[in-house]
Amino acid sequence: MSAAPGPEVEIEVSTLSSLAGIPAAEWDACAAPEAADGGRPNDPFTTHRFLHALEESGSVGRGTGWEPHHLLARKDGKLIAVAPLYAKGHSQGEYIFDFNWAHAYENAGGNYYPKLQIAVPFTPATGRRFLTAPGHEAEGISALVQGAVSLAAQNRMSSLHATFCTEAEAMAGEAIGLLRRTTQQFHWQDEGYGDFEGFLAALSSRKRKVIRKERRTAQEFGGEIVCLTGDQLLPEHWDAFWRFYQDTGSRKWGTPYLTRAFFDIVHRTMADDVMLCLALRGGRPIAGALNFIGRQTLFGRYWGCTEHHSCLHFELCYYQAIDWALAHGLSRVEAGAQGEHKLARGYLPVETHSLHWIGDAGFREAIARYLAAEAEAVDEEIEILTSYGPFRRDRRDEAE
The missing domain is CATH 3.40.630.30 (Gcn5-related N-acetyltransferase (GNAT))
Known part of the structure; x- marks a missing residue:
């Protein structure tokens, strides 16, 4: 695969077929800069050690439907942003599901697969997906998004998805022109x-x-x-x-x-x-x-x-x-995807976010309408489920 550089000539975006091709410290300087103090990363899932374990073990790679094409953005030769990117031959192991989108597109005569996915495979945990070095947040996200969209368009892929990104990333991506999706799962909060x-x-x-x-x-x-x-x-x-x-x-x-x-x-x-x-x-x-x-x-x-x-x-x-x-x-426990049975055990519904680029203009318009209706339904569901939570009524009143 090839990717075109972003419009800012000093930023070069390239792809990497294996994390074995980049030093762990260089990747993690973007993926987990908060761990530079010797503490833990916010989450370990985008670290070099976790993503490389998936590759080294054969859990992702050729024949799995998760083919790595990680994005690297360099400014004047310095790595300023990375993203775990995969070419997907199916929609399994994602947990923010687009099976219905695939069926609709293919029933209309299109080829939904392969698609591109910015994600941590098999991991429905919210975290940064556009991994930028401190001080390069805005330009790093912009370069990664433009590089990923260019990669999808040049290779005539139907779509690009970034799943379980942060709310801030979702808002930034929406401002750039991506479609924003809101879903929900259950978390416990101290x-x-x-x-x-x-x-x-x-x-x-x-x-x-x-x-x-x-x-x-x-x-x-x-x-x-x-x-x-x-x-x-x-x-x-x-x-x-x-x-x-x-x-x-x-x-x-x-x-x-x-x-x-x-x-x-x-x-x-x-x-x-x-x-x-x-x-x-x-x-x-x-x-x-x-x-x-x-x-x-x-x-x-x-x-x-x-x-x-x-x-x-x-x-x-x-x-x-x-x-x-x-x-x-x-202060927090995330117990994975789905499961309304978690509600009675103190895990309350929270929003999760994803971003989507759809190549076909007509299909994009249909997905945009669907996402707007889905977001309203999710907001309503979260409000209703929270009201049925296990906490004392006086505590819920205080929270409101």
């Missing part, structure tokens, strides 16, 4: 609770009793629950979690997205970025939930089990995540 009991105290009496009952029921599985990170993680823990992941993946997606090698690479290069919560019975893992750790957020990603026990899923994925976040000074 409101100064201090500990789990403090969180429960903020709930209505009925919801508080339900959660306490669920936690007691979960603990009756006949073992112990441990949360492991860093040097606490051992290869046998990943062997167990791979079994859990395969079971969940085969039921949800048919074929698991991630390869076994991905978890080995994560163990080697990202152990400090993950928290693995395991249910052990007789010392043997029978269920687990994998989380990634950000600067202020715990990101729940995968769950699975080899034995089914009542409420254990809620305990490992939601309650243990809240416990761990509170104990480690994190």
Whole structure:
């Protein structure tokens, strides 16, 4: 593929077929400049180590429908912005779905695939997608957008999408001329609770009793629950979690997205970025939930089990995540895509954002009308769902 440079002649936009072709420090200076102080990145998903683990493990690349063509923007030879970009041969593993768009376009005689996607594969977590070095935000985003659109147009692709971007990026992209899409998922937010009991105290009496009952029921599985990170993680823990992941993946997606090698690479290069919560019975893992750790957020990603026990899923994925976040000074838990059942457990609906460029003018106009109607429906749904949240009425009144 080839990409034309942006209109500003001093900025050159190019593509990179593998992150092996760029030093980690150079990529991360754009992807996670906040980690330059030695702390954590806001999220680990756009870091060189995470994206390269996907490539090195064969989870993305030739034959997967996720072919890397990462964007690099240089100004006077200095890297000022990057973006994780993929040519997609399908719409799987995205979580902001455009299957209906694809069907409509192809029914009208067009070829929707391949398309371009600025995204973190298989990861419905909000974060920056147009990764700019400090001081180059506006020109960096502009160069990346123009470079990606030029790449799509030159290669006669139907569309370009940037999914789970930040609200600020969505507004900036809309101002440049991209279509903005609003969707929603459920997040937990610390409101100064201090500990789990403090969180429960903020709930209505009925919801508080339900959660306490669920936690007691979960603990009756006949073992112990441990949360492991860093040097606490051992290869046998990943062997167990791979079994859990395969079971969940085969039921949800048919074929698991991630390869076994991905978890080995994560163990080697990202152990400090993950928290693995395991249910052990007789010392043997029978269920687990994998989380990634950000600067202020715990990101729940995968769950699975080899034995089914009542409420254990809620305990490992939601309650243990809240416990761990509170104990480690994190203010937010993102528990992945979808799932209105999270509402009763203190996870409230929030907006998520994406940006879209559609090459065909008529199709673009139709999508724009659809997105306007969808945004109104999402706003209404968030308002209604929030009103049914588990928090005490007086706390909801204060929030309003």
